[in-house]
Amino acid sequence: MTETTHHRICPLCEACCGLEIKTQGNKVISIRGHDADVFSAGYICPKGVALKDLHEDPDRLRTPLIKRDGVFVEATWDEAYAEIERRLLPILATHGRNAAGVVVGNPSAHKIGLLTYFGKLARALGTKNVFSASTLDQMPKQLASGLMFGHWLTVALPDIARTDYLLVLGANPLASNGSMWTVPDFKGKAKAMQARGGKLVVIDPRRTETAAMADAHHFIRPGADVFLLAAMVQTLFAEKLVSLGKVAEWVVGTDAVGQAVAPFTPEAVAARCGIDADTIRSLARTLATTPRAAVYGRIGTCTQQYGTLASWLIDVLNTLTGHLDVPGGAMFAKSAAFATNTTGKPGIGKGVSTGRHHARVSGAPEVYGELPITCLSEEIETPGQGQIRALFTVATNPVLSSPDGPRLAQALDRLDFMVSMDIYRNETTRHADVILPGVSPLEDLHYDVAFPQLSWRNHARYSPPVFARAANQPEEWQTLLKLAAIVQGKGAAADADALDDAQFAEDAQRLFGEHADAVLAATAHYKGPQRGLDIALRSGPYGDQFGRKPDGLNLAKVMASNASGGIDLGELQPRVPEVLRTPSGKVELAPALLLQDLKRAVDDLRGLAPDLVIIGRRDVRTNNSWMHNLPVLAKGPFRCTALVHPTDAARCGVADGAMATLRSGPRSVQAQVHISDEMMPGVVSLPHGWGHNLPGAQLHVAAERPGANLNALLDDQLRDPLSGNAVLGGVAITMEAAA
Ligand SMILES: Nc1nc2c(c(=O)[nH]1)N[C@H]1C(S)=C(S)[C@@H](COP(=O)(O)OP(=O)(O)OC[C@H]3O[C@@H](n4cnc5c(=O)[nH]c(N)nc54)[C@H](O)[C@@H]3O)O[C@H]1N2
Ligand SMILES: Nc1nc2c(c(=O)[nH]1)N[C@H]1C(S)=C(S)[C@@H](COP(=O)(O)OP(=O)(O)OC[C@H]3O[C@@H](n4cnc5c(=O)[nH]c(N)nc54)[C@H](O)[C@@H]3O)O[C@H]1N2
Ligand code: SF4
Numbered sequence: 001m002t003e004t005t006h007h008r009i010c011p012l013c014e015a016c017c018g019l020e021i022k023t024q025g026n027k028v029i030s031i032r033g034h035d036a037d038v039f040s041a042g043y044i045c046p047k048g049v050a051l052k053d054l055h056e057d058p059d060r061l062r063t064p065l066i067k068r069d070g071v072f073v074e075a076t077w078d079e080a081y082a083e084i085e086r087r088l089l090p091i092l093a094t095h096g097r098n099a100a101g102v103v104v105g106n107p108s109a110h111k112i113g114l115l116t117y118f119g120k121l122a123r124a125l126g127t128k129n130v131f132s133a134s135t136l137d138q139m140p141k142q143l144a145s146g147l148m149f150g151h152w153l154t155v156a157l158p159d160i161a162r163t164d165y166l167l168v169l170g171a172n173p174l175a176s177n178g179s180m181w182t183v184p185d186f187k188g189k190a191k192a193m194q195a196r197g198g199k200l201v202v203i204d205p206r207r208t209e210t211a212a213m214a215d216a217h218h219f220i221r222p223g224a225d226v227f228l229l230a231a232m233v234q235t236l237f238a239e240k241l242v243s244l245g246k247v248a249e250w251v252v253g254t255d256a257v258g259q260a261v262a263p264f265t266p267e268a269v270a271a272r273c274g275i276d277a278d279t280i281r282s283l284a285r286t287l288a289t290t291p292r293a294a295v296y297g298r299i300g301t302c303t304q305q306y307g308t309l310a311s312w313l314i315d316v317l318n319t320l321t322g323h324l325d326v327p328g329g330a331m332f333a334k335s336a337a338f339a340t341n342t343t344g345k346p347g348i349g350k351g352v353s354t355g356r357h358h359a360r361v362s363g364a365p366e367v368y369g370e371l372p373i374t375c376l377s378e379e380i381e382t383p384g385q386g387q388i389r390a391l392f393t394v395a396t397n398p399v400l401s402s403p404d405g406p407r408l409a410q411a412l413d414r415l416d417f418m419v420s421m422d423i424y425r426n427e428t429t430r431h432a433d434v435i436l437p438g439v440s441p442l443e444d445l446h447y448d449v450a451f452p453q454l455s456w457r458n459h460a461r462y463s464p465p466v467f468a469r470a471a472n473q474p475e476e477w478q479t480l481l482k483l484a485a486i487v488q489g490k491g492a493a494a495d496a497d498a499l500d501d502a503q504f505a506e507d508a509q510r511l512f513g514e515h516a517d518a519v520l521a522a523t524a525h526y527k528g529p530q531r532g533l534d535i536a537l538r539s540g541p542y543g544d545q546f547g548r549k550p551d552g553l554n555l556a557k558v559m560a561s562n563a564s565g566g567i568d569l570g571e572l573q574p575r576v577p578e579v580l581r582t583p584s585g586k587v588e589l590a591p592a593l594l595l596q597d598l599k600r601a602v603d604d605l606r607g608l609a610p611d612l613v614i615i616g617r618r619d620v621r622t623n624n625s626w627m628h629n630l631p632v633l634a635k636g637p638f639r640c641t642a643l644v645h646p647t648d649a650a651r652c653g654v655a656d657g658a659m660a661t662l663r664s665g666p667r668s669v670q671a672q673v674h675i676s677d678e679m680m681p682g683v684v685s686l687p688h689g690w691g692h693n694l695p696g697a698q699l700h701v702a703a704e705r706p707g708a709n710l711n712a713l714l715d716d717q718l719r720d721p722l723s724g725n726a727v728l729g730g731v732a733i734t735m736e737a738a739a
């Protein structure tokens with residue numbers, strides 16, 4: 001049989017590496033990095049290779065399942081849709097729109113069909129009970145960026161190719177391959193920076209893989225980044241190091257920031273963050289006096305009670321030291337498609353706001369159209385008007401990925417009806433009444449919607465499917481349209497493609513007015529996400545404008561570049577003021593919401609350190625909660641261990657390799673101890689996404705070494721009040737040898 005070569009963007013993490021996949025018939029022969037890829041240049045990690053195992057995994061679902069008398073039975077797609085219509089519509093009719101909830105998870109960011117069509121289901125439902133993994137992750141960064149720059153995805157990114165100093169807080173890109181910053185081969189790029197004399201400095205309660213390659217590493221008390229960052233800002237003002245540089249005329253709020261951080265002297269914060277005052281001053285001075293420098297913070301700075309403040313102060317530092325929007329500093333990508341900061345009037349906009357509605361039970365404000373996922377259990381449990389009785393989960397496993405998973409598992413059993421779109425019967429989907437399987441990534445076309453907006457370099461790359469789908473398997477966008485049609489009372493027999501055409505006609509009218517017919521005619525040979533992508537590319541900043549700029553991009557051109565590694569659109573370019581979408585047309589350095597919240601941190605300056613706190617961890621061979629079933633990744637040393645500093649191990653009486661019981665309030669888990677001086681004393685690290693020993697899941701490989709569920713220990717009531725993001729680190733625990 002002949003061998004065929006395909007090129008495909010890896011959908012497993014935010015690095016978006018270009019892969020070269022060789023196949024024979026319906027078998028994957030090999031997967032390696034695509035050397036010619038204009039963006040990732042051949043880089044790959046072990047997970048990319050695991051796409052073969054994912055595609056071939058016998059546990060991966062290929063047929064809809066309906067639960068009958070507590071047991072899942074295989075069903076046709078028509079039967080599954082009919083069951084959903086039969087059971088869901090009476091709930092909505094009796095209890096109203098908010099009786100339905102929807103949760104969407106991480107893999108949807110890596111599937112264009114899920115990402116661009118999930119909203120159609122949510123809108124069809126018309127519920128305010130919309131939740132996602134964003135409030136377990138980056139919502140603080142999105143809110144801070146939105147308030148400062150005007151849109152939720154206008155995020156300042158280190159220009160690593162040209163910088164000479166990179167300060168990293170709460171990120172471990174050597175394991176995670178980067179996040180809210182698409183930067184394949186971070187290690188190679190950081191080494192190149194060091195080779196030209198640049199410095200990498202890491203702030204982390206653990207001496208991580210990234211910290212180990214850094215020029216300096218400082219332990220920080222978990223959750224205390226806001227104090228360190230505010231004291232660095234205070235130092236800039238106190239030592240007259242503030243110099244906004246090129247963006248000065250576009251920044252407002254500098255003086256207000258100076259006043260707000262006045263209480264945060266390095267001496268005042270040193271004990272609170274575990275970093276001495278001299279070090280704090282020196283960090284601020286180096287940042288201010290290095291011409292090309294940037295600060296980057298990620299999940300460790302978001303998943304804490306001051307997540308939005310910490311995310312904001314990172315860009316305050318970038319701005320006050322003259323590093324915003326200049327080469328070698330913190331810059332903005334210019335995406336070829338789908339970026340709100342390339343549409344509408346350049347330089348001004350509506351900005352972002354929160355709290356258009358509130359969670360029924362907790363009163364938590366809506367942020368970016370969502371409520372905090374940590375409100376989900378109580379919204380299901382608490383009786384009254386608007387109680388969630390029916391739930392859709394789309395590519396998410398919150399029983400493992402969200403705090404107090406055991407409580408959520410119990411809540412899911414109280415639902416009247418639950419539908420999951422997923423590829424596994426796992427810890428969450430076992431609770432569903434109907435499971436609708438998604439396609440394997442190798443059977444799916446792809447273009448990244450979000451990540452080019454966060455990329456270290458501008459690019460446009462498209463992936464055709466490697467394999468054909470089974471004849472009866474719909475694409476995920478078609479499934480979402482079907483569900484939307486059912487909810488809207490159009491019936492389970494509605495034709496998804498016809499619904500899609502009607503939707504495009506409506507959107508084109510709104511977006512293109514008198515040119516709508518021409519746009520529809522020019523793109524009529526595509527359907528679904530491909531059509532949306534062609535329209536976005538052609539009307540985008542590099543687009544052919546439907547023929548008015550013949551050299552510009554369209555989908556056909558991006559498709560044609562697949563084998564040669566995509567289209568390079570060059571290094572990041574200065575974009576202020578054009579990138580801004582704030583109502584003032586300025587970089588808002590001192591948003592009122594944030595200054596107000598900073599008072600919380602002032603009150604907490606003398607907060608006491610608990611004796612022992614827990615944080616999370618990632619390993620390059622894992623991915624959140626769902627790749628532990630792939631043999632090529634699951635083999636090797638056991639990764640779900642609790643890293644404990646020797647002094648804490650001695651104090652708590654736990655031994656290396658033995659099991660320990662970790663407790664927080666009424667919750668507890670048992671985990672295997674690994675004693676390590678990588679840890680800051682007083683801090684224990686345990687990865688999340690484990691705990692594959694729950695009945696009713698079908699994950700044979702993962703169940704062999706199930707591990708402990710970190711989120712069984714965490715409290716779903718702990719949130720950053722501004723963004724609604726869960727607190728996943730710095731939570732007080734106790735530890736003892738397991739009985
Ligand atoms: N304690 C703690 N908890 C955390 C974190 C932490 O650091 N500490 N990190 C948080 C973060 S950053 C995130 S993003 C969340 C992630 O949490 P989730 O959004 O729950 O994502 P995953 O755990 O990756 O689970 C993905 C689900 O999607 C399914 N899936 C995979 N591929 C596909 C597909 O192609 N189609 C469909 N339909 N389904 C698919 C998988 O089977 C699985 O059920 O976890 C969060 N939880
Ligand atoms: N291999 C692998 N790659 C992944 C994932 C995965 O599960 N596995 N998940 C993907 C997802 S969904 C995401 S969101 C990204 C996340 O990407 P990263 O943000 O790089 O995530 P982590 O590797 O968890 O690194 C977070 C670091 O923060 C530190 N930390 C914890 N608390 C604090 C604190 O209070 N302050 C500071 N300064 N540091 C703290 C932790 O010790 C850890 O080293 O990774 C993505 N990539
Ligand atoms: S770093 Fe690994 S998982 Fe992430 S995109 Fe690249 S190959 Fe895939």
Ligand SMILES: [Mo]
Nearest residue numbers: 106133137138
């Ligand atoms: Mo994430």
